[in-house]
Amino acid sequence: MRSYPGYRRGVGGSIIFALFLVGVILTVGLYFVKTRAQTAKTEASQLLRKVEAEQKAVKLLRAELAHLESPDRLSDLAERELGLLPVKSEQTISPEELVEMIPMRDLPDGGQP
Amino acid sequence: MTQRYDLKGPVRRRMRIADNEFSAVSEGRIRIRIGAVFFMFALTIAVLRLAEVSLLSPSNSGKYYTSNDAVTRADIVDRNGELLATTLETYTLYARSKYVWNPEEAAQKMSAVFDGMSRQELLARLSRKGDQILIKRGLTPKEKQTVFELGLPGLIFEAEPKRVYPRGALGAHVVGFTDVDLNGLAGAERAFNEELSTENAPSLSLSIDLKVQNAAADELQKSLEHFSADTGAAIVMNLKNGELLAMASLPNYDPNRPDTALPQNLFNHASMSTYELGSVFKPITMAMALDEGVTDLKETFPVHKPLKVRNKYIRDDHPSKVPMAMPEILAESSNRGTAMLAMRVGGDRQQAFLSELGLMARVPVELVESAAPQVQTEWQDITTVTVSYGHGISVTPLALTTAIAALLNDGEYVQPTLMKRDSVNAPVTRRVISGDTSRKLRDLMRYVATDGTGRNARVKGYGVMGKTGTADKPSVDGYDEKRLVSSFIAAFPYEDPQYVVFVTFDEPKAVEGTYGYATAGWNAAPTAGRIIERIAPILGVEKRSGPIALSPFSEQALR
Numbered sequence: 001m002r003s004y005p006g007y008r009r010g011v012g013g014s015i016i017f018a019l020f021l022v023g024v025i026l027t028v029g030l031y032f033v034k035t036r037a038q039t040a041k042t043e044a045s046q047l048l049r050k051v052e053a054e055q056k057a058v059k060l061l062r063a064e065l066a067h068l069e070s071p072d073r074l075s076d077l078a079e080r081e082l083g084l085l086p087v088k089s090e091q092t093i094s095p096e097e098l099v100e101m102i103p104m105r106d107l108p109d110g111g112q113p
Numbered sequence: 114m115t116q117r118y119d120l121k122g123p124v125r126r127r128m129r130i131a132d133n134e135f136s137a138v139s140e141g142r143i144r145i146r147i148g149a150v151f152f153m154f155a156l157t158i159a160v161l162r163l164a165e166v167s168l169l170s171p172s173n174s175g176k177y178y179t180s181n182d183a184v185t186r187a188d189i190v191d192r193n194g195e196l197l198a199t200t201l202e203t204y205t206l207y208a209r210s211k212y213v214w215n216p217e218e219a220a221q222k223m224s225a226v227f228d229g230m231s232r233q234e235l236l237a238r239l240s241r242k243g244d245q246i247l248i249k250r251g252l253t254p255k256e257k258q259t260v261f262e263l264g265l266p267g268l269i270f271e272a273e274p275k276r277v278y279p280r281g282a283l284g285a286h287v288v289g290f291t292d293v294d295l296n297g298l299a300g301a302e303r304a305f306n307e308e309l310s311t312e313n314a315p316s317l318s319l320s321i322d323l324k325v326q327n328a329a330a331d332e333l334q335k336s337l338e339h340f341s342a343d344t345g346a347a348i349v350m351n352l353k354n355g356e357l358l359a360m361a362s363l364p365n366y367d368p369n370r371p372d373t374a375l376p377q378n379l380f381n382h383a384s385m386s387t388y389e390l391g392s393v394f395k396p397i398t399m400a401m402a403l404d405e406g407v408t409d410l411k412e413t414f415p416v417h418k419p420l421k422v423r424n425k426y427i428r429d430d431h432p433s434k435v436p437m438a439m440p441e442i443l444a445e446s447s448n449r450g451t452a453m454l455a456m457r458v459g460g461d462r463q464q465a466f467l468s469e470l471g472l473m474a475r476v477p478v479e480l481v482e483s484a485a486p487q488v489q490t491e492w493q494d495i496t497t498v499t500v501s502y503g504h505g506i507s508v509t510p511l512a513l514t515t516a517i518a519a520l521l522n523d524g525e526y527v528q529p530t531l532m533k534r535d536s537v538n539a540p541v542t543r544r545v546i547s548g549d550t551s552r553k554l555r556d557l558m559r560y561v562a563t564d565g566t567g568r569n570a571r572v573k574g575y576g577v578m579g580k581t582g583t584a585d586k587p588s589v590d591g592y593d594e595k596r597l598v599s600s601f602i603a604a605f606p607y608e609d610p611q612y613v614v615f616v617t618f619d620e621p622k623a624v625e626g627t628y629g630y631a632t633a634g635w636n637a638a639p640t641a642g643r644i645i646e647r648i649a650p651i652l653g654v655e656k657r658s659g660p661i662a663l664s665p666f667s668e669q670a671l672r
Contacts, residue, residue: 096658
């Protein structure tokens with residue numbers, strides 16, 4: 001007697017087949033999730049690399065800025081290009097002295113200032 | 114099989130036909146089954162492999178990109194966060210001779226990028242055989258990119274950290290420099306080497322104010338050139354908390370290229386050179402005499418008469434014809450008067466007092482470059498006399514600045530520091546003289562600037578106090594009167610001293626306008642004055658509008 005399980009598949013067989021299918025689907029799903037996670041990881045490390053590159057660039061720019069705005073360089077430039085020199089004590093005045101030097105004007109209508 | 118076909122009746126032919134069909138169908142089914150098995154087998158393998166890949170493959174979660182900077186070093190900034198030293202990436206260019214196609218072409222193209230290297234030099238290096246031929250060190254990122262874009266084969270770039278000092282020579286002696294492996298060799302780089310080389314260390318804030326440093330260094334430089342002095346040093350210190358705001362030493366060097374500097378230029382004269390500083394010591398002797406109560410400000414001393422100690426006549430540069438009291442002794446810088454005060458106090462007390470002011474030992478500042486003083490081993494009465502006016506004892510400019518700062522800081526000695534003061538780095542203080550003596554000393558030093566040898570240091574509105582010091586340099590036989598060390602110690606403002614400024618020149622020369630003098634009143638004093646004029650607004654010291662409160666000894670209308 002030959003039998004054909006294909007024709008006489010019982011409930012047990014279907015369950016096994018269904019489980020197998022679920023297993024396959026889960027495995028495939030897991031594979032995709034894993035792949036995507038890896039892609040994200042690669043992207044993240046690329047971004048980190050970019051951040052580091054930017055940080056290095058910022059450091060470099062900060063150093064360049066520090067060089068360019070060095071007070072000795074600026075005072076040299078100010079003296080050469082604009083003829084500006086450090087302020088002398090005589091050139092500054094305190095608010096009290098200012099009041100003494102510039103007499104207060106009377107208001108046109110004679111009112112109090 | 115019989116069961117099934119029995120129902121349909123026993124037809125032989127039919128059965129035969131049915132048999133044929135059956136065998137064909139069954140063969141087909143077997144094939145299908147084999148196919149299915151193969152398919153399932155393949156599918157299972159694929160699924161298993163998928164499962165293996167997704168479940169069992171080694172996790173690479175730890176493989177995030179990490180920095181390849183093995184050596185890091187924290188930045189150094191000034192008290193306002195201005196960058197003084199930083200670490201940048203530079204590149205070293207190597208060639209792998211196997212892959213270099215055309216050395217001539219490569220040399221031709223690269224010589225346009227590097228100005229420091231000729232085509233021949235590049236060609237010579239590129240033609241060498243080897244796996245890692247050094248072409249050039251210290252490429253900036255820009256140079257690296259340019260070379261990279263030339264698209265030459267066989268070139269390798271290797272990243273290398275390098276210490277960069279964007280301010281160049283400004284503050285070079287304070288900041289210092291490192292070797293190629295980023296180990297601090299001088300200045301703050303050396304003093305704070307451990308703090309700086311710790312991983313992820315925060316940037317180090319020095320007490321230095323870059324603007325004050327620039328003003329001090331600039332004025333010092335101008336005066337040094339004007340008076341053709343050999344070397345010079347300037348110090349600005351906050352006497353309330355001991356913070357060093359500026360420390361300049363000339364000649365200086367570029368810390369970016371310390372290897373090209375002359376060895377003597379690396380020397381920090383402000384904290385490393387010891388000098389017999391001369392009369393700038395007189396305020397110390399006076400503070401001691403006043404604090405000991407051996408005299409008062411009114412008693413006069415017979416400075417017009419010769420003074421002989423151990424067969425040695427004490428001479429005065431500007432001999433007086435009348436007896437003088439302490440204010441005049443200081444203002445006219447009388448050696449005899451100061452000697453008499455010191456002798457009255459005595460040598461033992463003098464030594465103890467100098468120790469309290471930190472003049473008998475190395476200044477406890479963070480810098481390694483802080484020299485110990487040279488003090489006579491046998492303290493005779495002549496030593497007491499000469500030390501009272503700053504001879505026979507060699508100290509660093511920093512030591513004297515700290516001592517005078519203590520005298521003017523209400524009598525409290527504050528340990529100087531190169532680090533910005535905060536709750537962790539709080540000042541260490543100790544009382545050396547009474548507040549009353551400190552106030553008297555303030556008056557005395559103000560009198561020097563209004564009526565005495567320090568008149569050239571005055572700055573309108575800031576109430577400068579000070580004391581000049583001109584010392585002959587020791588030579589083989591005694592002292593050489595032609596070679597001088599001139600210095601000026603100044604403090605301001607008079608009502609409430611906050612900052613002390615010290616300027617010293619080694620061997621300044623007399624120039625036009627100084628009437629043949631190369632003494633401190635003509636070079637160091639005006640330099641200190643100009644420094645104060647520039648830094649007072651930076652430091653937020655308010656300019657006084659009216660006449661400054663007068664020194665009680667002065668009758669002159671003061672400015």
